Amino acid sequence: MKRSNAAKFAAVAAASMLALTACDNAADDGSGDGSGDGDAASELKVGLAYDVGGRGDRSFNDSAFRGLEQAAEELGVQTQDFEPADGEPDSAKEERLTTMAEEGYDVIIAVGFAYDGAIQSVAPEYPEVDFAIVDSEVEGIDNVTSLVFAxxxxxxxxxxxxxxxxxxxxxxxxxxxxxxxxxxxxxxxxxxxxxxxxxxxxxxxxxxxxxxxxxxxxxxxxxxxxxxxxxxxxxxxxxxxxxxxxxxxxxxxxxxxxxxxxxxxxxxxxxxxxxxxxxxxxxKQVDVSVFELISAAAEGDVEGGIQRFDLSDGGxxxxxxxxxxxxxxxxxxxxxxxxxxxxxxxxxxxx
Known part of the structure; x- marks a missing residue:
């Protein structure tokens, strides 16, 4: 996923505001108007693991969910979101990511710096899976994209x-x-x-x-x-x-x-x-960065590494x-x- 320019970021952000209702499991078919081949996108499985507080915080996690939901609606990808347990140990996060990888998720997005250790432990074991983490800079792992903001x-x-x-x-x-x-x-x-x-x-x-x-x-x-x-x-x-x-x-x-x-x-x-x-x-446009990552995955064009977003590009x-x-x-x-x-x-x- 290449860094967005301000115009593209704004356009995706505007579209994401339309996605405010719940989406729990799989999207229907690949008939959305997203980029890439519809049939290929409909076979893509995307899992998103929330940070502390989970969905309903009206803040960070909900923003990530909007990006996931937009991808389901526009790209036709299959999506599932996962809630954390209150006071869970770090090992639970590692187990959650591992389970998702074992269950065949092609893209796994971890919301929050609390997943840093889990991502670094799990991602190298599943090099065919595209992992992403929001708010933490993970370097040196080819299949991990870090989405960080100013x-x-x-x-x-x-x-x-x-x-x-x-x-x-x-x-x-x-x-x-x-x-x-x-x-x-x-x-x-x-x-x-x-x-x-x-x-x-x-x-x-x-x-x-x-x-x-x-x-x-x-x-x-x-x-x-x-x-x-x-x-x-x-x-x-x-x-x-x-x-x-x-x-x-x-x-x-x-x-x-x-x-x-x-x-x-x-x-x-x-x-x-x-x-x-x-x-x-x-x-911070977590929703836009999540949607763009999934869109890049649907096109087979995810780039690992650190993606930074700030005022200059509308991030x-x-x-x-x-x-x-x-x-x-x-x-x-x-x-x-x-x-x-x-x-x-x-x-x-x-x-």
Whole structure:
């Protein structure tokens, strides 16, 4: 799979928004309008293993699912998704990938850095299978494609949006689990907020520490920490906490503060009563990268190695679905976006 240009990325992203209903097992036949030979595509079996929190997080996992679903509908490939168990050991991830390979899946996609060790262990044993992992850089294994994103760039725009809309000069960041990946979200958010207002107060909390990954799947804890940040004065809160972010949004509604989502467009996914509280979301197009990988596999053209996506190609961005709220600051955000793409602003990846 070759790196997409911005136009192609945008086109696939737009198409993926049409795929929002459930798809559990196999697509019907190869009559979709995807690229490649329909009969060949219909014989392709694709399995996707979710990260902590599973489908329904309105965030990272749901984005991956949309890409899988789009491939089933447009390419006619056979698909199956697999949920993790709460608190499962790393060995369970390895067993899951091995079972999928043994059952004849041609493409196996692991969502999340937690699968890094499992991918590195299992993929070399099945060289005929195309493996992919989202959010982890795996090198030196020919049949593994790493799909990685410049989360810090989208988070910078989220931080700028928070600083431009706060009434208290006091904002918050809630990370699910304190890992190097989530540090990228934190670093970008703080840099963006301080770029707009160097004196802004930024609350920072994590819901759990490794090896405890429950911070990505604990909405009650997310709601509790968001309440604490609000009580300390934060009136705009951004999360990078997976399904726990649903609790952050609940707290935003209860306390009437502003919420910034992550990974998926959480305004689109929100309930009607929640939508006014969602300013924007710092998204990464996991769905598009998953669809493009499967499309390349259907054409027999998967390239292993690291595929990087950032603001320049539309791989990450901020959303404008809540037009009423985002329109007053959109010009400033777009100017910052252009400066990042041009290299005039260098966004940190570590706090």
């Amino acid at each position: 989360e810090e760039q989208a988070s910078f725009l989220a931080g700028a949006a928070a600083a431009l809309t706060t009434e208290e000069d006091h904002v918050g960041f809630i990370g699910g689990v304190e890992t190097p990946l989530i540090h990228k979200f934190e670093a970008g958010f703080v840099a963006g907020a301080e770029h707009v207002n160097e004196d802004i107060n930024v609350e920072i909390d994590y819901l759990s520490q490794p090896p405890d990954m429950s911070g990505f799947s604990d909405p009650a804890r997310g709601r509790e920490v968001a309440q604490a940040q609000y009580d300390r004065g934060a009136d705009v809160i951004y999360h990078a906490a997976g399904a726990s972010g649903n609790g952050v949004l609940e707290s935003a509604v209860s306390n009437d503060f502003t919420f910034i989502g992550v990974d998926s467009d959480q305004y689109v996914n929100a309930e009607d009563a929640q939508k006014p509280h969602v300013l924007t979301s710092a998204i 990450v961005d901020y959303t404008t679905s809540n037009e009423e709220s985002i329109e007053p600051i959109q010009e400033e955000l777009d100017a910052l976006k252009e400066q990042i793409v041009a290299g005039e602003i260098e966004v940190p990846t570590q706090p």
